[in-house]
Amino acid sequence: MKILFSNLILTPDIILYDKAIAFDKKIKDIDDLETLKARYPQAEVLIYENSILLPTFANPHVHLEFSANRTTLSYGDFLTWLYSVISFREELLLKCNQSCLEETLSTLIEYGTTAIGEISSYGDDLVACANSKLKVVFFNEVIGANPATVDISFASFLERFKESQEFKSERFKPAVAIHSPYSVHYVLAKKALNVAKSEGCLVSVHFMESLAEREWLDKGTGEFAKFFKQFLNQTRPINDPLEFLELFEDVPTLFVHMVYANKREWEKVKDSTIIHCPISNRVLGNGVLDLSKPKHYLIATDGLSSNYSLNMFEELKATLFVHPHYPILPFAKELIVKATKEAHKVLGFEAGEIVKGKLADFQIISFEEGIEHFKKKEEMEIYLQLLLHTSKPKAVFIEGENFLERRK
């Protein structure tokens, strides 16, 4: 058992002042330091002065296989980016070997993220994810627009899905990703979704990320028309977007992006969680999601294929600034609650909250200049100041173990 004291604890819904937590793998108790010391006399005591303790983040949408990208891919316009992905895919995948993947996973933890939703396109990331300390929902992705190759694409998906099932555990959950309505044939999507239904796993799908996708699926025109003609000799879209969405009606699904979704599509997904990736949307020229549309949403970084970092502190700051019409104080709090408690809940992990019984996954932010000003602030402002002044936690605990110290 360990006892840890922090000046402020964000549970995250409320703030506790000058309290301590007692924990082993799970959080056992929360009280005054002296009370806990008396109650658990054998426990190791850790004092973090000038600190704020909060749950670690869950990042529900990343593409780790593209972690070797820095400036290789082209930004500014979705189709320009997509052509660059096709040109450099092999090179980037080769560069992202096991050590690149392991380094990226460790960096995620150093930034205070201990759970991810990983979209795996090829399965190259399976072993690194399964062996890491992170909690992972491992979305095996299916892609294939050509009706003639549905069986081959499905067989490849199923093989990867089965391999990922070998690693299934409390902290590693195999899942299913359908790439998008423009790239996955209806029959193929249906077959993969049947696997998700029978296995009871979560599903992820990119939907209406770009204006080009909207134009192509509605009218068969726009920049995608040239793209599909060139690569697949395809002259018409394979799916009607609304019919495509109907496939997901009885499967718990994360809908990613949704920037160009229309009214009827929003109606279809109204009870689902929307994944909002503001930096990725911005750098690929896709604009900004209207946050008044989703009833439930979470923030994610997307992959390093469309972001400069997988650091959730960066993403949350960016979210604050790309939505200037939301009052900044309650919005900052909302974002922290979503990135911790709500994101863990949606991914199905027993963490993300500093309450008795939850896993002891938390991060400690240190303020060398002292914490006194923080303690005098209105509660809501503390969330904002924390976001503005933090890019990295001082320590990250995963199931009671201090990961940063362990790495030294």
Ligand SMILES: [Zn+2]
């Ligand atoms: Zn994505």
